[in-house]
Amino acid sequence: MGAQGAGRGGGREPGGPPAGSGEGIDWSGTRGARAFAAVEAATDWLLGYPFVFRALAPRVGGERLLVDYGCGPGRVADLAARALGARVVGVDTSPEMLALAREGAPAVAEFLPVEDGRVTGLPDGCAEAVMCNHVLASLPTEEAVLAVFREIRRLLRRGAPLVLLSTDPACAGIEYASLQVGRPGAAYGPGDPMPLWLRLGDGSWQEVRNHAWPPGAVAGLLERAGFAAVAQHRPTVAEALTVADPAHVRSRDWAAERSRPPLVVTTAPAV
Numbered sequence: 001m002g003a004q005g006a007g008r009g010g011g012r013e014p015g016g017p018p019a020g021s022g023e024g025i026d027w028s029g030t031r032g033a034r035a036f037a038a039v040e041a042a043t044d045w046l047l048g049y050p051f052v053f054r055a056l057a058p059r060v061g062g063e064r065l066l067v068d069y070g071c072g073p074g075r076v077a078d079l080a081a082r083a084l085g086a087r088v089v090g091v092d093t094s095p096e097m098l099a100l101a102r103e104g105a106p107a108v109a110e111f112l113p114v115e116d117g118r119v120t121g122l123p124d125g126c127a128e129a130v131m132c133n134h135v136l137a138s139l140p141t142e143e144a145v146l147a148v149f150r151e152i153r154r155l156l157r158r159g160a161p162l163v164l165l166s167t168d169p170a171c172a173g174i175e176y177a178s179l180q181v182g183r184p185g186a187a188y189g190p191g192d193p194m195p196l197w198l199r200l201g202d203g204s205w206q207e208v209r210n211h212a213w214p215p216g217a218v219a220g221l222l223e224r225a226g227f228a229a230v231a232q233h234r235p236t237v238a239e240a241l242t243v244a245d246p247a248h249v250r251s252r253d254w255a256a257e258r259s260r261p262p263l264v265v266t267t268a269p270a271v
Contacts, residue, residue: 024207025208030096033073033094033099035206035208036072036073036097037072037075037104038202038206039206040198040199040200041178041198042248043176043177043178044133044134044178044179045244045248046237047236047237047261047263048165049079049165050240050243051233051239052131052133052265053080055161055265056084056129056131056161059128060084060086061084061085062085062087063087064087065086065127065128065129066080066084066086066087066088066089066127066128067088067091067119067131068080068133069091069119069130069132069148070092070132070133070135071108072094072100072101073097073100073101074090074097074100074102074111075105076131076133077090077101077105077108078105080131081108082107087109088107088109089112089122090110090111091113091119092113092114093114093115098111098112114151119151125155127156129160129163130152130156130160130161130162130163131162132165133165134167136148136164137166137167137210137211137213138211141191142190142221149162149221149227150226153225153270156270157270158270159269161269161270162227162269162270164218164222164266164268165266166215166263167179167196167262167263168181168215169181169182169188170214171262172186172187172188172194174259174260177199177252177254177257179198179262181196182196183195188212188214190212190213191212192212194210194211195209196209215232215264215266218232227269227270228268231267232264232265232266233267234264234265235261235265236258237249237261
């Protein structure tokens with residue numbers, strides 16, 4: 001999901017969301033899995049995943065286990081295993097996502113299902129770190145978010161970190177290189193439905209059903225779920241010059257990302 005040449009697909013109505021994006025979908029079932037596997041994710045590979053990997057690097061490597069909670073089609077987990085030299089296990093609630101991951105992420109040790117809110121096959125305190133990328137967007141209530149955080153807490157050793165990547169609803173309506181969260185001028189509170197548009201590899205846009213989780217709400221829920229010392233960082237393009245892939249950094253001007261970075265990396269150790 002790195003940089004690709006991109007036309008604008010369906011274009012954009014003035015002041016509105018990407019046109020031609022079609023009906024919003026859920027990240028479940030065959031249609032959602034295939035759409036997610038086709039996402040370009042240029043903004044994430046600039047301001048998201050490289051910073052997640054940087055936060056994880058001191059904790060993982062060798063046989064120390066990194067869990068990718070909500071691994072989707074496995075591409076980020078696969079690169080983490082290669083880049084960090086880590087033993088990675090990916091977990092997801094979607095059988096379709098796990099099927100794609102098993103086919104396309106050979107560097108990952110194993111992919112396991114999340115059933116009834118619990119990861120099958122992983123004992124308490126087994127992980128040296130957990131990463132969780134864009135999972136909150138699929139969760140509509142505080143109870144659902146807390147359930148995910150508490151299961152992640154179960155997996156972690158005491159003192160081991162969760163590194164969480166999410167979008168900031170305060171950036172609603174801005175067209176970034178590969179995403180737009182929310183509609184221009186709209187304000188979104190915790191759990192509110194908030195449309196998300198993602199650019200696919202062919203330059204078209206796909207609308208996704210999404211929920212807003214502002215950074216402040218995320219921090220409070222983490223503390224309720226057994227985490228402390230929550231730290232949040234909004235990576236910038238200037239920082240990406242020394243963190244992200246240089247060719248990817250040079251692939252665009254990143255005007256919107258420079259103006260208002262949309263991604264937040266949250267790190268919180270288990271207590």
